[in-house]
Amino acid sequence: MMNDQTDGISHVISGGVGNETAVNEEQQNSVTLDETRALAVELMEQVCNYANLNQAYKRVKANKGAAGIDGMTVEQLRLYWQDHGKAIIQTLLEGSYIPKPVKEVEIPKPDGGVRLLGIPTVVDRLIQQAILQILEPILDPTFSESSHGFRPRRSAHQALKRASEYVTEGKNVVVDIDLEKFFDRVNHDMLMSRLARRIGDRRLLKIVRSYLNAGIMRQGVCMVRQEGTPQGGPLSPILSNLLLDELDKELERRGHSFCRYADDCNIYVSSQKAGERVMASVKKFLEKRLKLKLNEEKSAVAEVSTRKFLGYRILRDGRLVIAPKSLERAKDKIRKLTKRSRGKSLSTIIKELNIYLIGWVNYFGLSKSQSALQVLDMWIRRKLRCYRLKQRKRGHSIAKWLIATGVSAIEARRLALSSKGWWRLSKTPALSKAMSNTWIKEQGLESLALRHKLLNT
Numbered sequence: 001m002m003n004d005q006t007d008g009i010s011h012v013i014s015g016g017v018g019n020e021t022a023v024n025e026e027q028q029n030s031v032t033l034d035e036t037r038a039l040a041v042e043l044m045e046q047v048c049n050y051a052n053l054n055q056a057y058k059r060v061k062a063n064k065g066a067a068g069i070d071g072m073t074v075e076q077l078r079l080y081w082q083d084h085g086k087a088i089i090q091t092l093l094e095g096s097y098i099p100k101p102v103k104e105v106e107i108p109k110p111d112g113g114v115r116l117l118g119i120p121t122v123v124d125r126l127i128q129q130a131i132l133q134i135l136e137p138i139l140d141p142t143f144s145e146s147s148h149g150f151r152p153r154r155s156a157h158q159a160l161k162r163a164s165e166y167v168t169e170g171k172n173v174v175v176d177i178d179l180e181k182f183f184d185r186v187n188h189d190m191l192m193s194r195l196a197r198r199i200g201d202r203r204l205l206k207i208v209r210s211y212l213n214a215g216i217m218r219q220g221v222c223m224v225r226q227e228g229t230p231q232g233g234p235l236s237p238i239l240s241n242l243l244l245d246e247l248d249k250e251l252e253r254r255g256h257s258f259c260r261y262a263d264d265c266n267i268y269v270s271s272q273k274a275g276e277r278v279m280a281s282v283k284k285f286l287e288k289r290l291k292l293k294l295n296e297e298k299s300a301v302a303e304v305s306t307r308k309f310l311g312y313r314i315l316r317d318g319r320l321v322i323a324p325k326s327l328e329r330a331k332d333k334i335r336k337l338t339k340r341s342r343g344k345s346l347s348t349i350i351k352e353l354n355i356y357l358i359g360w361v362n363y364f365g366l367s368k369s370q371s372a373l374q375v376l377d378m379w380i381r382r383k384l385r386c387y388r389l390k391q392r393k394r395g396h397s398i399a400k401w402l403i404a405t406g407v408s409a410i411e412a413r414r415l416a417l418s419s420k421g422w423w424r425l426s427k428t429p430a431l432s433k434a435m436s437n438t439w440i441k442e443q444g445l446e447s448l449a450l451r452h453k454l455l456n457t
Helices: 025-030 033-039 050-063 074-094 122-142 156-168 188-196 202-213 236-253 272-289 324-337 346-366 370-391 396-404 409-416 429-434 437-442 448-455
Strands: 102-108 114-119 173-178 216-218 221-223 257-261 264-269 300-303 312-314 320-322
Touching: 050 074, 050 122, 074 122, 074 202, 122 202, 122 236, 156 257, 156 264, 156 312, 156 346, 173 272, 188 202, 188 236, 236 257, 236 264, 236 272, 264 272, 272 300, 320 324, 324 346, 324 370, 346 370, 346 448, 370 429, 370 437, 370 448, 396 409, 396 429, 409 429
Parallel strands: 102 216
Antiparallel strands: 102 114, 173 264, 173 300, 216 221, 257 264, 312 320
């Protein structure tokens, strides 16, 4: 049995490939493309290096995630690998490993519809992560500086700052490109041909192709997949960046100012006419060169402040503000967390709110939306008052509670006997006194406006 203190799987793959094949990232990042291809011939030994696999295991464990079609959880992976790891490594080195189909999961999109995710088994997630850790130092340095999505040391904030700079320079018209079902329609042959230009290990190319072709388990039936790279596996982002890097390089060749984050690409120009010309030529390039289609409904050439990018809206002077749809989505989430039928204590609701609110406001820390956040703070406090009032029910319990908090007996009884709904009652002076802003703050609720202010000082 393994020591519980050991957070990894290296001890159970002693028959694997040793440290001598570990990847030297600094060396890879410093060589030319031709030299990188020369280095990229015997990569499966690096994938199967026990240190690389151990690192991949830790990443998969940290990411958690749902089980695949075999039902194996992340917690069960270590013991499974202890029994089967050597055999799996052998098949990887021989080039005979066959991935299992992915489990299809539908995730609602914020703007309607569903996004299809393909959840690999935890073993396949481990192998994909191990492959990613070897491919990333080879491929990522060759990608465009204007690509920001799913890359090391890059973020959505960097993309937003660069976009803001373009608008500040006077490029107030945006060519907003949205690819139609991009992850579902990636051409496998096209993607593999681009990967083969950089990678010489046929075994690695074969297993990547196997992951692309792995079936999708849909309602108990395995569906064969001829195109697409389903979202949900560790390899999907880098493969999508590899294909779309050709678009990036074409835009650079034409001298365009643009930012791309995954399949969301914005090109900034100075006039509507110029934007329409760019849109037509980019559409033609995508269809003919990459076999991809624009989503005509979501793509547009428009004045920059009328569109949103990564949840933000960019004003004509370059200022970033929270897009209205982003505020509405936040309110939808808060409504779910403060739903009056949840039956949880107020302290638990506040803790759950804080987890969401802190992450949300940190993401929107670049925005100049202090007043909007103050209004949202007020709305959240009212939701909590409404939740607490509902907990007390009506009549005697409400009156007794209000009096205990310092509300006069007359005010308490008037509110307790009121026929108004919970939401209207949550705005009454009596309830504002019983649950003052100061009292709610003392219960630990984070203030969006205050945290945002601190982020910008």
